[in-house]
Amino acid sequence: MTKADVQDKLKEVFSHFHGEQQELIPLLQETQARFRYLPAAAMREIARFLHMPEATVYGVSTFYAQFKLTPLGKRIVRVCRGTACHVRGSSKVLAEMEKQLGVKAGETTEDREYTLETVACIGACALAPTMTIDSETYGKMTTKKVAEVLGDSSKAG
Template sequence: MRNIESNQVASTGVSSEKGKDVRASEEELIVQRTKEVLARFPHESSSLIPILQAIQERLGYIDALSMEMVASHLGVALVEVYGVATFYNQFRFHPPGRHQISVCLGTACHVRGGGIILENFERKLGIKSGETTEDREFSLDSVACVGCCALAPVAVIDDEIKGHMLPSKVEGIMLGFELEKEKKAKGKSPLGEDDKQG
């Protein structure tokens, strides 16, 4: 089983009273959305996995508070919900980032350096696989296979497949995100006026 912290309510990095208000409003949103999901399912333990999938689809991840609500809804122990949720790799326990990065570690990608590509993303982002950056800009995951073995090693960036990955391509991808962020901060569109053509 994968380990998750006892309180996975999203941390915003905001301190003081304002931080408490933000955290409280996030908890209220989690409760509201989890209730909406639970209302669609019967109070039967056979609904556990579909409920967890629906919560993750709605929230983007499964929060500890949601797991408590699921246990109560189904009349099962929290440890049972936790055990199922942590057994399957499909479930996330941290809020997803705005940009999703997945690195394939299937056989073809593994033998062609998929692990090195993952390490490069981890180093560049300052997080490990399965985590999200503090600013919630990026989530990094590894996957078993994306079905593009001829392009190995492969990364999937925001649903776009990037084949024949190299450490230098990791640098280029991250530089592209940095440039996009700088342009948005300056109030410019990602394309400069000179780049816009009829």
């Protein structure tokens, strides 16, 4: 993405804000929604727009887990690590997912196809252990089903 692309997209994001310091978090959220992560160049522009030090913008972005400083994959895989899923073996599902994707939780595959994350509970405890790929939920997961759901998701896209 060129500097001009970043600036064009940001111009549009900034048009919804007044440039006040208390807008930092919503501004970061909207920027992330646009880019799917927070590019360093965007954070510099945000600091300028809000008249605050770049270190403050960077500090807030790294403090909250919702903000991603590296590009996300095309698909987001989330393995539930809540209690119900944990007692039914979610750590084995996660380990198998890490093995098949070749990344650890929190990382993105080199081809940017998948980002692997963990979540506390997705509200489908009856189906534990659960996981999601984008908006699709997969229940009663086993290590054997991991390859199957990854195959499904690649056909979907």
